[in-house]
Amino acid sequence: MTTTIYKNANIYSYRQHNFIRDAWFAVDDETGKISQTGEGRINISADNTIDVHHQFVMPGIMNAHTHITSVPRDFADKVDARHPSTRETATMYAIHNMQDMIDNGVTYIRNVGAPFDVDIAIREMQKQGFIQGPQIKASGQAISMTGGHGSDGGYEVDGADEMRKTVRTAMKNGANNIKMMVTGGVLKNGETPDDIQLTFDEVRAGVIEAHHKGFTVAAHAQGNAGIKEAVKAGVDTIEHGFDIDDETIAMMKEHGTAVVPTLNAMYGIYEFGEGTVPDWARQKVIVNIKKHFKSIEKAAKAGIPIAMGTDAGTPYNGFKEESAYEIQLEVEKAHMTPAQAIESATIVCAKVMQVGDEYGSIETGKFADFIIMADNPIDDISVIQRDKDVYQHGKRVHAVIQEIGAAEVEPIAEAGR
Numbered sequence: 001m002t003t004t005i006y007k008n009a010n011i012y013s014y015r016q017h018n019f020i021r022d023a024w025f026a027v028d029d030e031t032g033k034i035s036q037t038g039e040g041r042i043n044i045s046a047d048n049t050i051d052v053h054h055q056f057v058m059p060g061i062m063n064a065h066t067h068i069t070s071v072p073r074d075f076a077d078k079v080d081a082r083h084p085s086t087r088e089t090a091t092m093y094a095i096h097n098m099q100d101m102i103d104n105g106v107t108y109i110r111n112v113g114a115p116f117d118v119d120i121a122i123r124e125m126q127k128q129g130f131i132q133g134p135q136i137k138a139s140g141q142a143i144s145m146t147g148g149h150g151s152d153g154g155y156e157v158d159g160a161d162e163m164r165k166t167v168r169t170a171m172k173n174g175a176n177n178i179k180m181m182v183t184g185g186v187l188k189n190g191e192t193p194d195d196i197q198l199t200f201d202e203v204r205a206g207v208i209e210a211h212h213k214g215f216t217v218a219a220h221a222q223g224n225a226g227i228k229e230a231v232k233a234g235v236d237t238i239e240h241g242f243d244i245d246d247e248t249i250a251m252m253k254e255h256g257t258a259v260v261p262t263l264n265a266m267y268g269i270y271e272f273g274e275g276t277v278p279d280w281a282r283q284k285v286i287v288n289i290k291k292h293f294k295s296i297e298k299a300a301k302a303g304i305p306i307a308m309g310t311d312a313g314t315p316y317n318g319f320k321e322e323s324a325y326e327i328q329l330e331v332e333k334a335h336m337t338p339a340q341a342i343e344s345a346t347i348v349c350a351k352v353m354q355v356g357d358e359y360g361s362i363e364t365g366k367f368a369d370f371i372i373m374a375d376n377p378i379d380d381i382s383v384i385q386r387d388k389d390v391y392q393h394g395k396r397v398h399a400v401i402q403e404i405g406a407a408e409v410e411p412i413a414e415a416g417r
Contacts, residue, residue, distance in 0.1 A: 002029045003046040004394070010376070011037070011362050012058035014347040017339035018378060019056055027368040032393030033358075034368050056376050058342060059361055060107025060369035060392065061384070062349035063134070063309055063323045064260045065218075065239055068094040068122070069114045070313025072322075087116040094118050097312070098133025100319040103398045105390050107369040109134045110309070110353050112179040112218050112239065113142035115153030120174040132397065137177050137353050139218070140170050143206065144181035148197040149188050149220065154181075160205035163198075167209040177353075178210045180235070182219045183226035186269070186284045187314065193222030193242050193288060196229060203233035216354060218260070222288070224248065231257050237307065237352060240265070242288045244295035249302045258352045260309035261296045263329040268316030277315050296334040306336070307352040308345035324384040331381045338378045368394035 005026045010019040025037040026046055036044060069090035084090035094114070101109065111119040117140040125131050142154040143166055155170070157163045167178055182198045184191030191197075203219070210217045216237070219230035224243040231238065231251045238244075238252075241259045251257070269277050269285045300306050310326045312319050323345070330341040350360025358366050370391050375383040390398035 002048070003027065003035060003044075004029055005042060005044070005046040005049045006052050006057070007042060007049055008054050009052040009372075010054060010056045012056070012342065012346075014339075014343050014361055017337075017343070019058075019376065021054075025362055025368075027394040029394055032367055032395065034362060034364055034366055036364055037362065052372060056373045056383075057362065057370050058373070058377070058384075059346040059359070060134075060371055060390070061105045061308075061323050061327075061345050062108045062353070062360065063101070063106050063312065063326075063345070064110045064112075064237070064307040064349050064352060065262050065309025065311050066097075066101075066109045066111050066319070067113055067311070067313035068097045068109070068111050068136075068319070069116075069118050070097075072313050072315065072318035084115065087118065090115055090118045091122070094122055095131055095133075097319040098122070098131060101312075101323070102133045102390060102392065104320050104323065105371040105384070105388050105398075106134045106319075106323050107390070107392050108137075108350070108353070108355065108359055110137040110139070110177055110218070112139045112177065112220075112309075113150060113154060114138070114140060117141060117173055117175075124174070134392075135359075137355070138175060139177045139179040140173055140175040142179040142181055142220075143167070143170070143198075145197045145202075148181055149183070149185045149191060150181045157198075157202065160199075160201045163202045163206045164209055167206045171210070171213055171215065176215050178206060178215060178217045179239075180206055180217060180219050180230075182221040182230045182235075183223050185220065185222060185240075186266070186281050186288075189278070189280050192284065193240075194225065195223070196226045200229050200233055203230060203235065207234040216352075231255050239309070240292070240311075241295055241299065242292045244299050246298075249299060249304060252299070252304050253302075258305035258307050258348075259296065259299050260307050260352075261292075261330065261334065262309050262311035262326075263292070263296065263333055264317050264322055264326045265311035265314045266292055267329060267333070268314065268322075272316040293333045296330070297336075300330075300334060300336045300340060305348050305352060306330070306340070306344045307349040308341075309349075321385040324382075327384055328381050338381045341381060342377060342384075367392075
């Protein structure tokens with residue numbers, strides 16, 4: 001076993017909601033896990049040391065809502081063109097998007113809908129070392145009512161029995177998260193976010209099956225009535241959550257429900273979509289965007305877990321700096337503190353995705369997924385979008401910061417040096 005120590009670091013701690021200065025951590029190079037952490041004087045021996053030069057280290061960014069097979073561009077009158085029509089095309093897009101994410105500090109994702117179950121196949125190929133990118137919790141194809149939101153490239157169900165069988169089929173095919181389209185949405189014509197598209201009995205039947213296997217359920221739910229139905233049915237996360245009131249918050253607290261806001265999915269269309277995104281889609285954004293921001297602000301202030309997710313793959317909402325920009329939007333539009341926003345993309349996201357024992361913080365026993373930045377994001381949250389070195393399982397997978405360069409490495413001769 002070889003060990004590498006990272007010294008002279010400012011390390012983010014979710015317990016202190018800030019960076020711990022003059023800290024260090026050691027990584028077991030074979031397992032890729034953190035073997036020890038400390039402050040001040042280093043009291044262990046190691047094979048190598050990397051001087052971080054008092055830069056800022058936080059856990060790798062985690063994104064709980066992506067669509068890796070989608071193309072994040074404008075589509076004029078054909079929004080559904082972003083959904084690949086063949087398995088080969090979907091796979092090509094996914095591999096490209098995965099590389100973009102890891103280069104921008106995203107080390108773990110939950111993909112919540114992929115045609116042809118491409119995300120499941122990629123997850124398995126990753127285990128064999130064939131594809132670089134963030135680790136994946138995969139949903140495979142999303143589940144909607146016949147003709148409902150997301151039905152293109154997904155499962156269609158009508159009735160509790162069909163839902164039960166479809167969830168069982170998805171898990172048989174390798175899904176370890178179930179995605180349900182409970183309401184209508186923005187990027188499909190002829191429906192609104194307030195439309196309830198899956199019944200309580202349908203959602204509840206799927207939740208029971210997924211939870212029986214220990215898997216989570218993510219519910220696309222935008223309007224108030226649909227959110228309440230999904231929470232009451234026992235889903236684990238509300239995706240988007242445009243209209244959250246006090247009653248909804250009380251229900252979420254009772255059921256332990258988290259929210260994945262995807263603020264940039266709305267903001268990208270609002271800011272850049274005029275004249276390119278269809279008017280019927282942009283009008284739904286205009287009607288709902290301020291209400292959306294207020295709902296996430298209300299939920300965060302009430303202590304509802306907020307897990308960062310971007311809905312990457314929607315217009316003007318891609319796989320590069322957008323995850324870090326979502327963190328900024330949480331601060332600027334939902335008025336979360338910088339610490340809350342950082343934790344939404346790290347420890348909270350890890351817990352929501354049920355991987356908190358091994359990811360989401362820089363602590364002993366967890367995988368060494370982290371990013372190194374020159375400046376402090378508590379002072380300026382936008383710095384997470386700038387140049388950063390990216391490490392996954394203790395291996396540097398993207399290098400930018402010149403002060404570290406090729407990793408200043410020197411052997412430690414004895415403990416306590």
